[in-house]
Amino acid sequence: MNLQDKVALVTGAGQGVGQGIALALAAQGAKVAVSGRTLAKLEATVEKIRERGGEALPIVCEVKSPESLQACVDTVISNWDGLNILVNNAQEVPLGRLLEVTDDAVTAGWESGPMATLRLMKLCYPHLKGDGVIINLGSSAAKRWDMAGYGAYAGVKEAIRSLTRAAACEWGPDNIRCNAILPHALSPALEWWLQRDPAEAEAFFAQIPQRRIGDCEQDIGRFVALLCSEGAGYVNGQSIALDGGQAFLG
Template sequence: MSLQGKIALVTGAGQGVGQGIAFALAAQGARVAVTGRTLSKLETTAEEIRSRGGEALPLVCEVKSPESIAACVDAVVDAWGGVNILVNNAQEVPLGRLHDLTDDALMAGWESGPMATFRLMKLCYPYLKGDGVIINLGSSAAKRWDMAGYGAYAAAKEGIRALTRAAACEWGPDNIRCNAILPHAMSPGMEWWINNNPEEAHEFLSQIPQRRVGDCEQDIGRFVALLCTDGANYVNGQSIALDGGQAFLG
C-alpha cells in the first residue's frame, strides 16, 4: 500500500469524482478526510472506506467560506497531525450563455473553484512542505469545439490550472508537487447532463476515442492515487486529461 501513513484531504467527496478519489486513496493506505456540504453523503463515503479496511474522517465544509475551510484544515490536523495530500475537487458549475448568466452564478463558480483552491493550498502549505502533493481538478471545457454555454465554467477551471502551474513552480523547492487533472467521469452531474442533453451528449461521446465516460474510482481515482505515490515523484506542474483521449492539450 504505497500511500501508507499519508493523510489526504479531499473536497467534494460525498459523491462522484471526489468520492472515487477518496476510495482510491484509501485503498492505497492513506487516511482520508472526506469533506463536503452534506454530512449524510460524507458519512456514506466514510463508512464505505471503513468497510474496506481504511480510515476516514467525514467533515462538513463549505468551500466558499474562508472560515469553514480554515476550520476543516484545523480539524484534520487536530485529528491526524497534518496533511500530505490535498485534492481540490469541489466546484459549483456555472453553466449558461453569457447573456443568461447572473453575477451570482459566476461568482459562485469562482469562489468554489479558483478561490477555494487558492485558499486551501495556502492553508495546507505548512503541512505539505517536504513531501506534499496537491491535485487540483481542471476541465477540458476550454478545449471544447463549441464554447457556447460553457464560458464561465471554463474560465473558472482555467484559473485553477494557472494556480496549479504557479504552485508547482513556486513550491517545487519545498518538495511540494502540484498537478491538475481534467477528467470525464460518470458522476451524478455528468449523468444529469447526459440525460438532459441527449443530442449534445451523443456528439460529446462520439468525440471520445474510447467511446465512454470514465469511472469515478477505477479510471479517475486510481490515477490520482498513482500520481500521489513516489512513482510519480518527478511529475509536477502538469495538466493531465483523463478523458479517453478527447482533449488535445497542445
Template sequence: MSELTGKVALITGAGQGVGQGIALALAERGVKIAVTGRTLSKLEKTCELIAARGGEALPLVCDVKAADALAHCVAQVVERFGGIQILVNNAQEVCLGSLEQLSDETLEAGWQSGPMATFRLMKLCYPHLKGDGCIVNLASSAAKRWDMAGYGGYAAVKEAIRSLSRAAACEWGQEGIRTNVILPHAESPGLAWWMKKNPEEAQAFLDGIPQRRVGQCEQDIGRFVVQLCSDGSRYVNGQSIGLDGGQALLG
C-alpha cells in the same frame, strides 16, 4: 504495505462522484481520508465505504466558499490525523449558460467554489505539505471545446485553477510539494444529469471520445490520482493531464 500507507489526504467534494472515487482509491492504499462536502449524509456514506475496506476516514461538513470554514476544516484534519500530505481540490459549483444568461451570482459562486477555494486551501495546507506533499487540483477540458457557447463561465473558472496550479508548482516545487491538475470525464451525478438533460449533445460528446466511454470515478480517475501521489510520479509537477479517453488535445 503501500508506500502511501499512513499518509493523510484532504479531499473536497468527496461525498459522491469523482471526489468519492478518489477517496476510495487512496483509502485502498492505506491513506487516511478527510472527506469534506456540504451534505453530512453523503460524507458519512463515503466514510462507511472506506471503513468497510478497513480504512480510516473523517467526515467534515465544509462550505468551500467560506474562508473561515476552510481554515477550520484544515485545523480539524491536522488535529485528528497530525498532518496533511495530499490535498485534492475537487469541489466546484458549475456555472453553465450563455454569457447573456449567466448571472453575476452564478459566476461568482463558480469562482468562489473553484479558484478561490483552491487558492485558499493550497495556502492553508502549504505548511503541512512541505517535504513530501502532493496537490491534485481538478480542472476541465471545457476550454478546449469545439464550441464554447454556454461554457464560457465554467471554462473560465477551471482555467484559473490551472494557472494557480502552475504557479504553485513553480513556487513550491523546491520545498518538496508537487502540484498537478487532472481534467477528468467521469460517471459522476453531475455528468449524468447533464447527459440526461442534453441527449443529443451528450451523444456527440461520447462520439468525440476515442475510447467511446466515460471514465469510472474510482477505477479510472481515483487510481490515476493514486499513481500521481506515489513515488513513481515524483518528477511530475506543474502538469495538466486529461483523463478523458483521449478527447481533448491539450496544448
C-alpha cells in the same frame, strides 16, 4: 502506489469524482478526510472506506467560506497530526450562455473553484512542506469544439490550471508537487447533463476515442493515487486530461 501512513484531504468527496478519489486513496493505505456540505453523503463515503478496512473522517465544510476552510484543515491536523495530500475537487458549476449566465452563478463558480483552491492550498502549505502533493480539478471545457454555454465554467477552471502551475513553480523547492487533472467521469453532475441534452451527449461520446465515460474510482481515483505516489515523484506542474483521449492540450 503505496500511500501507507499518508494523510489526505479531499473536498467534494460525498459523491462522484471526489468520492472515487477518496476511495482510491484509501485503498492504497492513506487516511482520508472527506469534506463537503452534506454530512449524510460524507458519512456514506466514510462507510464505504471503513467497510474496505480503511480509515476516514467526515468533515462538513463550505469551501466558499474562509473560516470553514480553516476549521476543516484544523480538524484534519488535530485528528492525524499532519497532511500529505490535498485534492481540490469541490466546484459549483456556472453553466449558460454569456447573455444568460447570472453574476451570482459566476461568482459562486469563482469562489468555490479558483478562490477556494487558492485559499486551501495556502492553508495547507505549511503542512505539505517536505513531501506534499496537491491535485487540483480542472476541465477540458476550454478545449471544446463548441464553447457556447461553457464560457463561464471554462473560465473558472482555466484559472485553477494557472494556480496549479504557479504553485508547482513556487513550491517545488519545498518538495510540494502540484498537478491538475481534467477528468470525464460518470458523476451525478454528468448524468444530469446526459439526461438534459441527449443529442449533445451523443455528439460528445463520438469525440471520445475510447467511446466511454470514465469510472470515478477506477479511472480517475486510481490515477490520482498514482500521481500522489513516489512513482510519480517527478511529475509537477502538469495538466493531465483523463478523458479517453478526447482533449488535445498542446
